[in-house]
Amino acid sequence: MPRLTDRYIAEVVRHLPEGQRGDISEEIAATIDDMIAAELDADTGPDGRIDTATAEHTVLRRLGDPAQLARRYSGVRQYLVGPDVYPVWSRVLRWLVPVVGTIAAVAGGILYVSTTPVPQLGDLIAQLVTSVSAALLWTFAAWTLVVVIIERTTPEGASNALSRTPTWDPNDLDRTGSGTDTRADAIVSLVMLALLAGVPFIPSTFLYIGHLNGGEPLINPDIPTGWVVSYLVLIGVLALIQVWRPARPGRSRGRLTLEMATDIVFGVFLTALVLSQQTVLHPDLVPADGDGGPATAIRWGLVAAVWVIVVWDQVETLRTFRRAADR
Numbered sequence: 001m002p003r004l005t006d007r008y009i010a011e012v013v014r015h016l017p018e019g020q021r022g023d024i025s026e027e028i029a030a031t032i033d034d035m036i037a038a039e040l041d042a043d044t045g046p047d048g049r050i051d052t053a054t055a056e057h058t059v060l061r062r063l064g065d066p067a068q069l070a071r072r073y074s075g076v077r078q079y080l081v082g083p084d085v086y087p088v089w090s091r092v093l094r095w096l097v098p099v100v101g102t103i104a105a106v107a108g109g110i111l112y113v114s115t116t117p118v119p120q121l122g123d124l125i126a127q128l129v130t131s132v133s134a135a136l137l138w139t140f141a142a143w144t145l146v147v148v149i150i151e152r153t154t155p156e157g158a159s160n161a162l163s164r165t166p167t168w169d170p171n172d173l174d175r176t177g178s179g180t181d182t183r184a185d186a187i188v189s190l191v192m193l194a195l196l197a198g199v200p201f202i203p204s205t206f207l208y209i210g211h212l213n214g215g216e217p218l219i220n221p222d223i224p225t226g227w228v229v230s231y232l233v234l235i236g237v238l239a240l241i242q243v244w245r246p247a248r249p250g251r252s253r254g255r256l257t258l259e260m261a262t263d264i265v266f267g268v269f270l271t272a273l274v275l276s277q278q279t280v281l282h283p284d285l286v287p288a289d290g291d292g293g294p295a296t297a298i299r300w301g302l303v304a305a306v307w308v309i310v311v312w313d314q315v316e317t318l319r320t321f322r323r324a325a326d327r
Helices: 003-013 018-040 052-063 066-074 086-115 121-152 170-174 179-197 225-247 253-275 294-325
Strands: none
Touching: 003 018, 003 052, 003 066, 018 052, 018 066, 086 121, 086 179, 086 294, 179 225, 225 253, 253 294
């Protein structure tokens, strides 16, 4: 066997586990011999033939970097998020980042205002930057970890809940939208709705300010029960829509209108709820102040946060619809 080939094979197997080196070394050697023989029979040289050294060099160049060839033989995944699940991973992350960032900004503002006797703008900005940065890092890490666990625990060649085309079929060309996209969107939306449903009952200890109101809920207990019940009913309606989406996948203008309309109705409801109360937070945390004080700032901050989330959700819904329509 030519010396250059020996060195190439040695470099390949150096990147492989001990138990695989013998068999793969023999397989690569046989492959290279066959490729060299084919090159010698091709009569591609200027005189009608090429010498063995030139053929060997051509073959090894065609095989490429020994480290890359070793990775192909080893079958080890050299990535954190693989190509099969990357579209769903990035899509969900694109939706989560602005939503979580907005919620974190509101929570950070509440924490600062409720614990600072004389709030300062510079300190408030620093608190918001810290809260949002930490929330986004945790969101990125948590979602990535979930995706990695799902992908790594799926046997090679098998499908998982995040694979877009585990068993692709030509009939998929006639289908509207991706079932995986719809399923992932629905799951994330249901998780977010479950968290929203728990907001009226979250204790102040969640933000480490339980000492200010004896660990009672963050939300003002004097908000009329009708508002709270209506809030939970609307969340239930939104949850039913999300359950319906994967059960009846597909895209239509009627469904698009329904999803966008329910989002807007929920945004209007939350705006009316927030603005109709002197303070939406527990009075022991942020006392009612009429106009111009911390409670007023929090009310308008909540309204802004609601509509940032609603508008972003509308944008993502339209983007999904257009992508499905282009198929």
